[in-house]
Amino acid sequence: VANLKTKWLGHHIHYCELTTSTNELAKRLAGEGCEDGLVVIAEEQNSGKGRLSRGWFSPFARGVWFSVVLKPPFMPQEASKCTLLAAIAVVKAVNKYKGVQASIKWPNDVLLDGKKLVGILTEMSAEFGRINYIVIGTGINVNVPKEMVPEELRATAVSLADVAREPISRVELLADVLGYMEELYEKVLHEGFKPVLEEWKKYSSTLGQQVKVIAPDQTYFGEAVDIDEDGLLMVKREDGRIEKVIAGDVSIRPA
Ligand code: BT5
Known part of the structure:
Protein backbone atom coordinates (compact mmCIF):
# COMPACT_ATOMS: atom_id res chain seq x y z
CA VAL A 1 0.00 0.00 0.00
CA ALA A 2 1.59 3.22 -1.20
CA ASN A 3 1.61 6.09 1.33
CA LEU A 4 1.36 3.71 4.27
CA LYS A 5 2.93 5.38 7.26
CA THR A 6 2.21 2.80 9.94
CA LYS A 7 4.87 1.19 12.11
CA TRP A 8 3.44 -2.32 11.87
CA LEU A 9 -0.24 -2.39 10.92
CA GLY A 10 -0.68 -3.52 7.33
CA HIS A 11 2.97 -4.31 6.77
CA HIS A 12 1.70 -7.71 5.74
CA ILE A 13 -1.10 -7.51 3.24
CA HIS A 14 -3.10 -10.33 1.77
CA TYR A 15 -4.60 -8.95 -1.43
CA CYS A 16 -7.08 -10.67 -3.70
CA GLU A 17 -9.29 -9.67 -6.58
CA LEU A 18 -12.24 -11.71 -5.41
CA THR A 19 -13.14 -13.48 -2.20
CA THR A 20 -16.31 -14.43 -0.38
CA SER A 21 -15.69 -12.11 2.56
CA THR A 22 -12.44 -10.57 3.78
CA ASN A 23 -13.58 -11.33 7.35
CA GLU A 24 -13.92 -15.03 6.53
CA LEU A 25 -10.53 -15.07 4.83
CA ALA A 26 -8.91 -13.12 7.68
CA LYS A 27 -10.36 -15.53 10.26
CA ARG A 28 -8.96 -18.47 8.32
CA LEU A 29 -5.50 -16.89 8.07
CA ALA A 30 -5.63 -15.96 11.76
CA GLY A 31 -6.58 -19.54 12.61
CA GLU A 32 -3.51 -20.66 10.67
CA GLY A 33 -1.37 -18.39 12.84
CA CYS A 34 -0.88 -15.26 10.75
CA GLU A 35 0.90 -12.26 12.22
CA ASP A 36 -0.64 -9.51 14.32
CA GLY A 37 -1.62 -6.61 12.08
CA LEU A 38 -2.28 -8.58 8.90
CA VAL A 39 -4.61 -6.76 6.52
CA VAL A 40 -6.78 -8.65 4.05
CA ILE A 41 -8.09 -6.66 1.10
CA ALA A 42 -10.34 -7.67 -1.77
CA GLU A 43 -11.39 -5.77 -4.85
CA GLU A 44 -14.70 -7.59 -4.69
CA GLN A 45 -16.60 -9.76 -2.21
CA ASN A 46 -19.31 -12.03 -3.51
CA SER A 47 -20.57 -12.87 -0.04
CA GLY A 48 -19.74 -9.77 2.02
CA LYS A 49 -21.14 -9.97 5.53
CA GLY A 50 -23.00 -7.56 7.75
CA ARG A 51 -24.21 -8.28 11.27
CA LEU A 52 -26.86 -10.91 12.06
CA SER A 53 -26.27 -12.72 8.75
CA ARG A 54 -27.10 -9.66 6.73
CA GLY A 55 -25.09 -9.02 3.57
CA TRP A 56 -22.69 -6.31 2.46
CA PHE A 57 -22.76 -5.19 -1.17
CA SER A 58 -19.12 -5.05 -2.35
CA PRO A 59 -18.76 -4.52 -6.12
CA PHE A 60 -15.40 -4.79 -7.91
CA ALA A 61 -13.01 -1.88 -7.37
CA ARG A 62 -15.76 0.42 -6.12
CA GLY A 63 -14.92 0.47 -2.45
CA VAL A 64 -12.37 -0.33 0.18
CA TRP A 65 -13.35 -3.75 1.53
CA PHE A 66 -10.82 -4.94 4.07
CA SER A 67 -10.24 -6.72 7.36
CA VAL A 68 -7.58 -6.28 10.00
CA VAL A 69 -6.32 -9.07 12.25
CA LEU A 70 -5.29 -7.99 15.75
CA LYS A 71 -4.11 -10.01 18.71
CA PRO A 72 -4.82 -7.73 21.62
CA PRO A 73 -3.89 -8.51 25.20
CA PHE A 74 -7.24 -7.34 26.57
CA MET A 75 -10.32 -9.26 27.75
CA PRO A 76 -12.81 -10.80 25.31
CA GLN A 77 -15.57 -8.50 26.56
CA GLU A 78 -13.50 -5.50 25.43
CA ALA A 79 -13.34 -6.65 21.81
CA SER A 80 -16.58 -5.05 20.68
CA LYS A 81 -15.11 -1.63 21.45
CA CYS A 82 -12.75 -2.14 18.53
CA THR A 83 -15.75 -1.38 16.32
CA LEU A 84 -15.86 2.10 17.85
CA LEU A 85 -12.13 2.47 17.29
CA ALA A 86 -12.44 1.53 13.63
CA ALA A 87 -15.33 3.95 13.17
CA ILE A 88 -13.27 6.86 14.50
CA ALA A 89 -10.37 5.94 12.21
CA VAL A 90 -12.61 5.90 9.15
CA VAL A 91 -14.37 9.17 9.99
CA LYS A 92 -11.06 10.94 10.48
CA ALA A 93 -9.79 9.65 7.15
CA VAL A 94 -12.88 10.40 5.06
CA ASN A 95 -13.43 13.82 6.59
CA LYS A 96 -10.16 14.99 5.06
CA TYR A 97 -11.84 15.07 1.66
CA LYS A 98 -13.30 18.38 0.66
CA GLY A 99 -17.02 18.63 1.32
CA VAL A 100 -17.17 15.50 3.46
CA GLN A 101 -18.45 15.54 7.00
CA ALA A 102 -19.24 12.03 8.13
CA SER A 103 -20.36 11.02 11.61
CA ILE A 104 -20.74 7.82 13.60
CA LYS A 105 -24.06 6.20 14.28
CA TRP A 106 -23.74 3.88 17.24
CA PRO A 107 -22.48 1.22 17.13
CA ASN A 108 -21.11 0.38 13.72
CA ASP A 109 -22.20 2.76 11.00
CA VAL A 110 -20.51 5.77 9.54
CA LEU A 111 -23.07 8.06 7.98
CA LEU A 112 -22.69 10.79 5.40
CA ASP A 113 -25.67 13.02 4.67
CA GLY A 114 -27.71 10.68 6.85
CA LYS A 115 -26.90 7.67 4.66
CA LYS A 116 -24.67 4.70 5.23
CA LEU A 117 -21.16 5.19 3.91
CA VAL A 118 -19.38 2.51 5.93
CA GLY A 119 -20.20 -0.69 7.76
CA ILE A 120 -17.97 -2.36 10.33
CA LEU A 121 -18.12 -5.94 11.53
CA THR A 122 -15.87 -7.05 14.40
CA GLU A 123 -15.50 -10.76 15.08
CA MET A 124 -13.47 -12.52 17.71
CA SER A 125 -12.04 -15.88 18.60
CA ALA A 126 -11.47 -16.42 22.31
CA GLU A 127 -10.56 -19.39 24.47
CA PHE A 128 -10.16 -19.80 28.22
CA GLY A 129 -11.07 -16.15 28.78
CA ARG A 130 -8.39 -14.89 26.42
CA ILE A 131 -8.58 -13.45 22.93
CA ASN A 132 -6.87 -15.50 20.23
CA TYR A 133 -7.52 -12.81 17.67
CA ILE A 134 -10.05 -10.29 16.53
CA VAL A 135 -10.94 -9.41 13.00
CA ILE A 136 -12.22 -5.93 12.26
CA GLY A 137 -13.88 -5.82 8.86
CA THR A 138 -14.60 -2.46 7.28
CA GLY A 139 -16.42 -1.65 4.08
CA ILE A 140 -16.23 1.89 2.69
CA ASN A 141 -18.28 2.83 -0.36
CA VAL A 142 -15.90 4.93 -2.42
CA ASN A 143 -17.39 5.16 -5.86
CA VAL A 144 -20.45 3.01 -6.34
CA PRO A 145 -22.52 4.66 -9.06
CA LYS A 146 -26.18 5.00 -8.16
CA GLU A 147 -27.30 2.75 -10.99
CA MET A 148 -25.07 -0.02 -9.68
CA VAL A 149 -26.52 0.10 -6.16
CA PRO A 150 -29.21 -2.55 -5.60
CA GLU A 151 -32.68 -1.08 -5.63
CA GLU A 152 -33.34 -1.75 -1.94
CA LEU A 153 -30.21 0.17 -0.86
CA ARG A 154 -30.59 3.21 -3.08
CA ALA A 155 -32.34 5.34 -0.50
CA THR A 156 -30.00 4.47 2.37
CA ALA A 157 -26.50 3.99 0.93
CA VAL A 158 -24.01 6.66 -0.11
CA SER A 159 -20.53 6.72 -1.66
CA LEU A 160 -17.72 9.08 -0.86
CA ALA A 161 -17.61 10.17 -4.51
CA ASP A 162 -21.28 11.26 -4.33
CA VAL A 163 -20.31 13.98 -1.89
CA ALA A 164 -16.55 14.70 -2.04
CA ARG A 165 -15.47 17.63 -4.17
CA GLU A 166 -12.16 16.06 -5.14
CA PRO A 167 -10.99 12.73 -6.58
CA ILE A 168 -10.47 9.87 -4.16
CA SER A 169 -7.64 7.39 -4.25
CA ARG A 170 -8.69 4.13 -2.62
CA VAL A 171 -5.09 3.29 -1.79
CA GLU A 172 -4.48 6.61 -0.06
CA LEU A 173 -7.74 6.33 1.79
CA LEU A 174 -6.85 2.85 3.05
CA ALA A 175 -3.37 4.02 4.08
CA ASP A 176 -4.93 6.86 6.03
CA VAL A 177 -7.48 4.65 7.78
CA LEU A 178 -4.76 2.17 8.77
CA GLY A 179 -2.64 5.03 10.09
CA TYR A 180 -5.44 6.24 12.37
CA MET A 181 -6.33 2.68 13.41
CA GLU A 182 -2.78 1.99 14.50
CA GLU A 183 -2.58 5.26 16.41
CA LEU A 184 -5.88 4.62 18.22
CA TYR A 185 -5.07 0.98 18.93
CA GLU A 186 -1.71 1.89 20.43
CA LYS A 187 -3.45 4.46 22.57
CA VAL A 188 -5.76 1.72 23.84
CA LEU A 189 -2.77 -0.52 24.59
CA HIS A 190 -1.09 2.22 26.61
CA GLU A 191 -4.00 4.08 28.18
CA GLY A 192 -7.00 1.79 27.90
CA PHE A 193 -10.21 2.56 26.03
CA LYS A 194 -11.18 5.68 27.95
CA PRO A 195 -9.55 8.33 25.71
CA VAL A 196 -10.81 6.52 22.62
CA LEU A 197 -14.37 6.45 23.95
CA GLU A 198 -14.09 10.18 24.65
CA GLU A 199 -12.91 10.79 21.11
CA TRP A 200 -15.75 8.65 19.78
CA LYS A 201 -18.24 11.03 21.36
CA LYS A 202 -16.86 13.91 19.30
CA TYR A 203 -17.75 12.14 16.07
CA SER A 204 -21.05 10.67 17.16
CA SER A 205 -24.31 11.77 15.60
CA THR A 206 -26.25 9.49 17.96
CA LEU A 207 -25.65 11.25 21.26
CA GLY A 208 -28.19 13.94 22.05
CA GLN A 209 -30.66 12.42 19.59
C1 BT5 B 1 -22.63 -3.78 8.74
O1 BT5 B 1 -23.64 -4.64 9.08
O2 BT5 B 1 -22.79 -2.62 8.49
C2 BT5 B 1 -21.24 -4.40 8.67
C3 BT5 B 1 -20.69 -4.44 7.27
C4 BT5 B 1 -19.25 -4.87 7.24
C5 BT5 B 1 -18.72 -4.99 5.85
C6 BT5 B 1 -17.24 -5.27 5.81
S1 BT5 B 1 -16.58 -5.24 4.20
C7 BT5 B 1 -15.12 -5.98 4.71
C8 BT5 B 1 -15.50 -7.02 5.74
N1 BT5 B 1 -15.80 -8.29 5.12
C9 BT5 B 1 -17.09 -8.64 5.29
O3 BT5 B 1 -17.62 -9.68 4.84
N2 BT5 B 1 -17.73 -7.70 6.02
C10 BT5 B 1 -16.83 -6.62 6.40
P1 BT5 B 1 -25.14 -4.23 9.36
O4 BT5 B 1 -25.17 -3.14 10.38
O5 BT5 B 1 -25.82 -5.51 9.64
O6 BT5 B 1 -25.65 -3.62 8.02
C11 BT5 B 1 -25.93 -4.43 6.90
C12 BT5 B 1 -27.01 -3.74 6.08
O7 BT5 B 1 -26.45 -2.60 5.41
C13 BT5 B 1 -27.57 -4.61 4.96
O8 BT5 B 1 -28.63 -5.40 5.40
C14 BT5 B 1 -28.02 -3.56 3.93
O9 BT5 B 1 -29.28 -3.04 4.29
C15 BT5 B 1 -27.03 -2.44 4.12
N3 BT5 B 1 -25.94 -2.49 3.12
C16 BT5 B 1 -25.41 -3.58 2.50
N4 BT5 B 1 -24.41 -3.23 1.69
C17 BT5 B 1 -24.29 -1.88 1.79
C18 BT5 B 1 -23.42 -0.93 1.19
N5 BT5 B 1 -22.43 -1.27 0.34
N6 BT5 B 1 -23.59 0.37 1.54
C19 BT5 B 1 -24.55 0.76 2.39
N7 BT5 B 1 -25.40 -0.09 2.97
C20 BT5 B 1 -25.27 -1.41 2.69
Missing part, protein backbone atom coordinates in the same frame (compact mmCIF):
# COMPACT_ATOMS: atom_id res chain seq x y z
CA GLN A 210 -34.16 11.23 20.29
CA VAL A 211 -34.10 7.58 19.35
CA LYS A 212 -36.36 4.63 18.95
CA VAL A 213 -34.80 1.45 20.29
CA ILE A 214 -36.06 -1.75 18.77
CA ALA A 215 -34.94 -4.69 20.91
CA PRO A 216 -36.22 -8.26 20.48
CA ASP A 217 -38.40 -8.03 23.59
CA GLN A 218 -39.44 -4.37 23.60
CA THR A 219 -39.51 -1.12 21.68
CA TYR A 220 -39.16 2.23 23.36
CA PHE A 221 -38.30 5.88 22.83
CA GLY A 222 -35.74 7.96 24.63
CA GLU A 223 -32.75 10.23 24.33
CA ALA A 224 -29.30 8.79 23.63
CA VAL A 225 -27.34 10.48 26.39
CA ASP A 226 -23.94 8.78 26.57
CA ILE A 227 -21.93 5.62 26.09
CA ASP A 228 -20.57 3.83 29.13
CA GLU A 229 -17.08 2.42 29.67
CA ASP A 230 -18.08 -0.80 27.91
CA GLY A 231 -19.23 1.10 24.84
CA LEU A 232 -22.91 0.44 25.56
CA LEU A 233 -25.34 3.14 24.53
CA MET A 234 -27.18 4.79 27.41
CA VAL A 235 -30.71 5.80 26.57
CA LYS A 236 -32.81 7.92 28.90
CA ARG A 237 -36.41 6.80 28.61
CA GLU A 238 -39.33 9.15 28.88
CA ASP A 239 -39.90 8.15 32.50
CA GLY A 240 -36.30 9.04 33.33
CA ARG A 241 -34.94 5.51 33.60
CA ILE A 242 -31.59 4.89 31.94
CA GLU A 243 -31.48 1.84 29.72
CA LYS A 244 -28.18 0.36 28.53
CA VAL A 245 -28.37 -0.84 24.99
CA ILE A 246 -26.22 -3.72 23.81
CA ALA A 247 -25.16 -3.63 20.18
CA GLY A 248 -26.19 -6.52 18.03
CA ASP A 249 -29.73 -7.06 19.14
CA VAL A 250 -31.14 -3.62 18.58
CA SER A 251 -31.92 -1.18 15.87
CA ILE A 252 -31.64 2.52 16.65
CA ARG A 253 -33.63 5.03 14.64
CA PRO A 254 -34.10 8.72 15.00
CA ALA A 255 -37.45 9.08 16.74
Whole structure:
Protein backbone atom coordinates (compact mmCIF):
# COMPACT_ATOMS: atom_id res chain seq x y z
CA VAL A 1 0.00 0.00 0.00
CA ALA A 2 1.59 3.22 -1.20
CA ASN A 3 1.61 6.09 1.33
CA LEU A 4 1.36 3.71 4.27
CA LYS A 5 2.93 5.38 7.26
CA THR A 6 2.21 2.80 9.94
CA LYS A 7 4.87 1.19 12.11
CA TRP A 8 3.44 -2.32 11.87
CA LEU A 9 -0.24 -2.39 10.92
CA GLY A 10 -0.68 -3.52 7.33
CA HIS A 11 2.97 -4.31 6.77
CA HIS A 12 1.70 -7.71 5.74
CA ILE A 13 -1.10 -7.51 3.24
CA HIS A 14 -3.10 -10.33 1.77
CA TYR A 15 -4.60 -8.95 -1.43
CA CYS A 16 -7.08 -10.67 -3.70
CA GLU A 17 -9.29 -9.67 -6.58
CA LEU A 18 -12.24 -11.71 -5.41
CA THR A 19 -13.14 -13.48 -2.20
CA THR A 20 -16.31 -14.43 -0.38
CA SER A 21 -15.69 -12.11 2.56
CA THR A 22 -12.44 -10.57 3.78
CA ASN A 23 -13.58 -11.33 7.35
CA GLU A 24 -13.92 -15.03 6.53
CA LEU A 25 -10.53 -15.07 4.83
CA ALA A 26 -8.91 -13.12 7.68
CA LYS A 27 -10.36 -15.53 10.26
CA ARG A 28 -8.96 -18.47 8.32
CA LEU A 29 -5.50 -16.89 8.07
CA ALA A 30 -5.63 -15.96 11.76
CA GLY A 31 -6.58 -19.54 12.61
CA GLU A 32 -3.51 -20.66 10.67
CA GLY A 33 -1.37 -18.39 12.84
CA CYS A 34 -0.88 -15.26 10.75
CA GLU A 35 0.90 -12.26 12.22
CA ASP A 36 -0.64 -9.51 14.32
CA GLY A 37 -1.62 -6.61 12.08
CA LEU A 38 -2.28 -8.58 8.90
CA VAL A 39 -4.61 -6.76 6.52
CA VAL A 40 -6.78 -8.65 4.05
CA ILE A 41 -8.09 -6.66 1.10
CA ALA A 42 -10.34 -7.67 -1.77
CA GLU A 43 -11.39 -5.77 -4.85
CA GLU A 44 -14.70 -7.59 -4.69
CA GLN A 45 -16.60 -9.76 -2.21
CA ASN A 46 -19.31 -12.03 -3.51
CA SER A 47 -20.57 -12.87 -0.04
CA GLY A 48 -19.74 -9.77 2.02
CA LYS A 49 -21.14 -9.97 5.53
CA GLY A 50 -23.00 -7.56 7.75
CA ARG A 51 -24.21 -8.28 11.27
CA LEU A 52 -26.86 -10.91 12.06
CA SER A 53 -26.27 -12.72 8.75
CA ARG A 54 -27.10 -9.66 6.73
CA GLY A 55 -25.09 -9.02 3.57
CA TRP A 56 -22.69 -6.31 2.46
CA PHE A 57 -22.76 -5.19 -1.17
CA SER A 58 -19.12 -5.05 -2.35
CA PRO A 59 -18.76 -4.52 -6.12
CA PHE A 60 -15.40 -4.79 -7.91
CA ALA A 61 -13.01 -1.88 -7.37
CA ARG A 62 -15.76 0.42 -6.12
CA GLY A 63 -14.92 0.47 -2.45
CA VAL A 64 -12.37 -0.33 0.18
CA TRP A 65 -13.35 -3.75 1.53
CA PHE A 66 -10.82 -4.94 4.07
CA SER A 67 -10.24 -6.72 7.36
CA VAL A 68 -7.58 -6.28 10.00
CA VAL A 69 -6.32 -9.07 12.25
CA LEU A 70 -5.29 -7.99 15.75
CA LYS A 71 -4.11 -10.01 18.71
CA PRO A 72 -4.82 -7.73 21.62
CA PRO A 73 -3.89 -8.51 25.20
CA PHE A 74 -7.24 -7.34 26.57
CA MET A 75 -10.32 -9.26 27.75
CA PRO A 76 -12.81 -10.80 25.31
CA GLN A 77 -15.57 -8.50 26.56
CA GLU A 78 -13.50 -5.50 25.43
CA ALA A 79 -13.34 -6.65 21.81
CA SER A 80 -16.58 -5.05 20.68
CA LYS A 81 -15.11 -1.63 21.45
CA CYS A 82 -12.75 -2.14 18.53
CA THR A 83 -15.75 -1.38 16.32
CA LEU A 84 -15.86 2.10 17.85
CA LEU A 85 -12.13 2.47 17.29
CA ALA A 86 -12.44 1.53 13.63
CA ALA A 87 -15.33 3.95 13.17
CA ILE A 88 -13.27 6.86 14.50
CA ALA A 89 -10.37 5.94 12.21
CA VAL A 90 -12.61 5.90 9.15
CA VAL A 91 -14.37 9.17 9.99
CA LYS A 92 -11.06 10.94 10.48
CA ALA A 93 -9.79 9.65 7.15
CA VAL A 94 -12.88 10.40 5.06
CA ASN A 95 -13.43 13.82 6.59
CA LYS A 96 -10.16 14.99 5.06
CA TYR A 97 -11.84 15.07 1.66
CA LYS A 98 -13.30 18.38 0.66
CA GLY A 99 -17.02 18.63 1.32
CA VAL A 100 -17.17 15.50 3.46
CA GLN A 101 -18.45 15.54 7.00
CA ALA A 102 -19.24 12.03 8.13
CA SER A 103 -20.36 11.02 11.61
CA ILE A 104 -20.74 7.82 13.60
CA LYS A 105 -24.06 6.20 14.28
CA TRP A 106 -23.74 3.88 17.24
CA PRO A 107 -22.48 1.22 17.13
CA ASN A 108 -21.11 0.38 13.72
CA ASP A 109 -22.20 2.76 11.00
CA VAL A 110 -20.51 5.77 9.54
CA LEU A 111 -23.07 8.06 7.98
CA LEU A 112 -22.69 10.79 5.40
CA ASP A 113 -25.67 13.02 4.67
CA GLY A 114 -27.71 10.68 6.85
CA LYS A 115 -26.90 7.67 4.66
CA LYS A 116 -24.67 4.70 5.23
CA LEU A 117 -21.16 5.19 3.91
CA VAL A 118 -19.38 2.51 5.93
CA GLY A 119 -20.20 -0.69 7.76
CA ILE A 120 -17.97 -2.36 10.33
CA LEU A 121 -18.12 -5.94 11.53
CA THR A 122 -15.87 -7.05 14.40
CA GLU A 123 -15.50 -10.76 15.08
CA MET A 124 -13.47 -12.52 17.71
CA SER A 125 -12.04 -15.88 18.60
CA ALA A 126 -11.47 -16.42 22.31
CA GLU A 127 -10.56 -19.39 24.47
CA PHE A 128 -10.16 -19.80 28.22
CA GLY A 129 -11.07 -16.15 28.78
CA ARG A 130 -8.39 -14.89 26.42
CA ILE A 131 -8.58 -13.45 22.93
CA ASN A 132 -6.87 -15.50 20.23
CA TYR A 133 -7.52 -12.81 17.67
CA ILE A 134 -10.05 -10.29 16.53
CA VAL A 135 -10.94 -9.41 13.00
CA ILE A 136 -12.22 -5.93 12.26
CA GLY A 137 -13.88 -5.82 8.86
CA THR A 138 -14.60 -2.46 7.28
CA GLY A 139 -16.42 -1.65 4.08
CA ILE A 140 -16.23 1.89 2.69
CA ASN A 141 -18.28 2.83 -0.36
CA VAL A 142 -15.90 4.93 -2.42
CA ASN A 143 -17.39 5.16 -5.86
CA VAL A 144 -20.45 3.01 -6.34
CA PRO A 145 -22.52 4.66 -9.06
CA LYS A 146 -26.18 5.00 -8.16
CA GLU A 147 -27.30 2.75 -10.99
CA MET A 148 -25.07 -0.02 -9.68
CA VAL A 149 -26.52 0.10 -6.16
CA PRO A 150 -29.21 -2.55 -5.60
CA GLU A 151 -32.68 -1.08 -5.63
CA GLU A 152 -33.34 -1.75 -1.94
CA LEU A 153 -30.21 0.17 -0.86
CA ARG A 154 -30.59 3.21 -3.08
CA ALA A 155 -32.34 5.34 -0.50
CA THR A 156 -30.00 4.47 2.37
CA ALA A 157 -26.50 3.99 0.93
CA VAL A 158 -24.01 6.66 -0.11
CA SER A 159 -20.53 6.72 -1.66
CA LEU A 160 -17.72 9.08 -0.86
CA ALA A 161 -17.61 10.17 -4.51
CA ASP A 162 -21.28 11.26 -4.33
CA VAL A 163 -20.31 13.98 -1.89
CA ALA A 164 -16.55 14.70 -2.04
CA ARG A 165 -15.47 17.63 -4.17
CA GLU A 166 -12.16 16.06 -5.14
CA PRO A 167 -10.99 12.73 -6.58
CA ILE A 168 -10.47 9.87 -4.16
CA SER A 169 -7.64 7.39 -4.25
CA ARG A 170 -8.69 4.13 -2.62
CA VAL A 171 -5.09 3.29 -1.79
CA GLU A 172 -4.48 6.61 -0.06
CA LEU A 173 -7.74 6.33 1.79
CA LEU A 174 -6.85 2.85 3.05
CA ALA A 175 -3.37 4.02 4.08
CA ASP A 176 -4.93 6.86 6.03
CA VAL A 177 -7.48 4.65 7.78
CA LEU A 178 -4.76 2.17 8.77
CA GLY A 179 -2.64 5.03 10.09
CA TYR A 180 -5.44 6.24 12.37
CA MET A 181 -6.33 2.68 13.41
CA GLU A 182 -2.78 1.99 14.50
CA GLU A 183 -2.58 5.26 16.41
CA LEU A 184 -5.88 4.62 18.22
CA TYR A 185 -5.07 0.98 18.93
CA GLU A 186 -1.71 1.89 20.43
CA LYS A 187 -3.45 4.46 22.57
CA VAL A 188 -5.76 1.72 23.84
CA LEU A 189 -2.77 -0.52 24.59
CA HIS A 190 -1.09 2.22 26.61
CA GLU A 191 -4.00 4.08 28.18
CA GLY A 192 -7.00 1.79 27.90
CA PHE A 193 -10.21 2.56 26.03
CA LYS A 194 -11.18 5.68 27.95
CA PRO A 195 -9.55 8.33 25.71
CA VAL A 196 -10.81 6.52 22.62
CA LEU A 197 -14.37 6.45 23.95
CA GLU A 198 -14.09 10.18 24.65
CA GLU A 199 -12.91 10.79 21.11
CA TRP A 200 -15.75 8.65 19.78
CA LYS A 201 -18.24 11.03 21.36
CA LYS A 202 -16.86 13.91 19.30
CA TYR A 203 -17.75 12.14 16.07
CA SER A 204 -21.05 10.67 17.16
CA SER A 205 -24.31 11.77 15.60
CA THR A 206 -26.25 9.49 17.96
CA LEU A 207 -25.65 11.25 21.26
CA GLY A 208 -28.19 13.94 22.05
CA GLN A 209 -30.66 12.42 19.59
CA GLN A 210 -34.16 11.23 20.29
CA VAL A 211 -34.10 7.58 19.35
CA LYS A 212 -36.36 4.63 18.95
CA VAL A 213 -34.80 1.45 20.29
CA ILE A 214 -36.06 -1.75 18.77
CA ALA A 215 -34.94 -4.69 20.91
CA PRO A 216 -36.22 -8.26 20.48
CA ASP A 217 -38.40 -8.03 23.59
CA GLN A 218 -39.44 -4.37 23.60
CA THR A 219 -39.51 -1.12 21.68
CA TYR A 220 -39.16 2.23 23.36
CA PHE A 221 -38.30 5.88 22.83
CA GLY A 222 -35.74 7.96 24.63
CA GLU A 223 -32.75 10.23 24.33
CA ALA A 224 -29.30 8.79 23.63
CA VAL A 225 -27.34 10.48 26.39
CA ASP A 226 -23.94 8.78 26.57
CA ILE A 227 -21.93 5.62 26.09
CA ASP A 228 -20.57 3.83 29.13
CA GLU A 229 -17.08 2.42 29.67
CA ASP A 230 -18.08 -0.80 27.91
CA GLY A 231 -19.23 1.10 24.84
CA LEU A 232 -22.91 0.44 25.56
CA LEU A 233 -25.34 3.14 24.53
CA MET A 234 -27.18 4.79 27.41
CA VAL A 235 -30.71 5.80 26.57
CA LYS A 236 -32.81 7.92 28.90
CA ARG A 237 -36.41 6.80 28.61
CA GLU A 238 -39.33 9.15 28.88
CA ASP A 239 -39.90 8.15 32.50
CA GLY A 240 -36.30 9.04 33.33
CA ARG A 241 -34.94 5.51 33.60
CA ILE A 242 -31.59 4.89 31.94
CA GLU A 243 -31.48 1.84 29.72
CA LYS A 244 -28.18 0.36 28.53
CA VAL A 245 -28.37 -0.84 24.99
CA ILE A 246 -26.22 -3.72 23.81
CA ALA A 247 -25.16 -3.63 20.18
CA GLY A 248 -26.19 -6.52 18.03
CA ASP A 249 -29.73 -7.06 19.14
CA VAL A 250 -31.14 -3.62 18.58
CA SER A 251 -31.92 -1.18 15.87
CA ILE A 252 -31.64 2.52 16.65
CA ARG A 253 -33.63 5.03 14.64
CA PRO A 254 -34.10 8.72 15.00
CA ALA A 255 -37.45 9.08 16.74
C1 BT5 B 1 -22.63 -3.78 8.74
O1 BT5 B 1 -23.64 -4.64 9.08
O2 BT5 B 1 -22.79 -2.62 8.49
C2 BT5 B 1 -21.24 -4.40 8.67
C3 BT5 B 1 -20.69 -4.44 7.27
C4 BT5 B 1 -19.25 -4.87 7.24
C5 BT5 B 1 -18.72 -4.99 5.85
C6 BT5 B 1 -17.24 -5.27 5.81
S1 BT5 B 1 -16.58 -5.24 4.20
C7 BT5 B 1 -15.12 -5.98 4.71
C8 BT5 B 1 -15.50 -7.02 5.74
N1 BT5 B 1 -15.80 -8.29 5.12
C9 BT5 B 1 -17.09 -8.64 5.29
O3 BT5 B 1 -17.62 -9.68 4.84
N2 BT5 B 1 -17.73 -7.70 6.02
C10 BT5 B 1 -16.83 -6.62 6.40
P1 BT5 B 1 -25.14 -4.23 9.36
O4 BT5 B 1 -25.17 -3.14 10.38
O5 BT5 B 1 -25.82 -5.51 9.64
O6 BT5 B 1 -25.65 -3.62 8.02
C11 BT5 B 1 -25.93 -4.43 6.90
C12 BT5 B 1 -27.01 -3.74 6.08
O7 BT5 B 1 -26.45 -2.60 5.41
C13 BT5 B 1 -27.57 -4.61 4.96
O8 BT5 B 1 -28.63 -5.40 5.40
C14 BT5 B 1 -28.02 -3.56 3.93
O9 BT5 B 1 -29.28 -3.04 4.29
C15 BT5 B 1 -27.03 -2.44 4.12
N3 BT5 B 1 -25.94 -2.49 3.12
C16 BT5 B 1 -25.41 -3.58 2.50
N4 BT5 B 1 -24.41 -3.23 1.69
C17 BT5 B 1 -24.29 -1.88 1.79
C18 BT5 B 1 -23.42 -0.93 1.19
N5 BT5 B 1 -22.43 -1.27 0.34
N6 BT5 B 1 -23.59 0.37 1.54
C19 BT5 B 1 -24.55 0.76 2.39
N7 BT5 B 1 -25.40 -0.09 2.97
C20 BT5 B 1 -25.27 -1.41 2.69
